[in-house]
Amino acid sequence: MNRIDASDHYEVTATGQTPSLLTIILDTNPRAWQALGPTLSISAALANILVFVNAHLAFGNDNQVAILAAHSHRAVWLYPKPPSSDSNNSSKNAVSSFKKKAGLGGDGDVEITPQFAAIESSILSSLQSLIAETDAADIPYTTLVAGALTTALSYINKTALSFAPAKPSSTDPNANTTGNNNNGSGGAAAAAVAGAQQAPTLHARILVLSVSDSEPAQYIATMNAVFAASHARIPIDTLSLSPHASPTFLQQAAFITGGSYVSASLNPRGLLTYLMLGFLPDAEARAHLLQATQDRVDFRAACFCHRDVVDTGFVCSVCLSIFCEVPPGDAGCLTCGTKLALGNYGNKPAVVPRKKKKKKRVNGVSGREETGSATGTPVP
Known part of the structure; x- marks a missing residue:
């Protein structure tokens, strides 16, 4: 075609928008909302x-949302609703129903x-x-x-797997065999590099509305979840009300x-x-914005040991457990059992007497070291 009409033709490939999954965790502690009621009610x-x-769903047809309620003793799904337990249905049908309610087809296709x-x-x-x-009668102050x-x-992991492309089978004759050696290590290395450079198929993030x-x-369980989110590159945003x-x-x-923490305690009525303004952009758009x-x-x-928040404490050198005080007696670490030895911790420092410096003598006459003068005091 370029030689026929003497013009350049370009093949344009359409690139779809990467879906964005927003998971909102709403703190529904009744005591906290009762204290916040005069300023901001839970209905508002x-x-x-x-x-x-x-607004998040209006940004793209493939955008998804999930909302959980962090209650006093449990976490409950608000949307999408989990499938009802039925002994006649298999687990595969239950997962398929759950994905359909989340906006995903049972066969992995994205629905409207x-x-x-x-x-x-x-x-x-x-x-x-x-x-x-x-x-x-049984409502704690925490969530x-x-x-x-x-x-x-x-939930984010399951949704990301449904958006991920299907992996080629080892028996597929059309599979990529570039760089294939006798032992197949070249093809495996090329596949690893291609997988590392592949663009993400889903942008996921978590927003916590805390009251x-x-x-x-819950420190250990919370930190385990935080480090898992960091490893999966899922930012956790927090809005304190x-x-x-x-x-x-x-x-x-x-x-x-790498998320954002914003405190709206001075004006909770400005929640919207x-x-x-602070949490609508996803992880891809935040790279071009000032958060x-x-x-x-x-x-x-x-x-x-006591589950108290401390400023300073003692850390086990083996498992990095934190203690507010030294275990009494010969008791070891409460986590790994290692015997803790503090050495000379807490002892007063040893005082070493200073050695007196001798005065310098120049030509048999002692001079004053303080002034650095080599001559002595004049006498009549």
């Missing part, structure tokens, strides 16, 4: 969150994004049933955030995973403004 917060969710009204009704009905099942983070990471303090008893709480561990989660950063990060950890 849900209305703002739904507007934010609709559900209507906004369906998402709203699912969230409201699930939240109402959760509140109805909550016993008012099970660690369980919600673990559940969100599991309560971090529970020291309550002026009466300080989510210490979530500050560290945002710092470790914080959500739209909100933390001026101060609370890096305090919880001790493994």
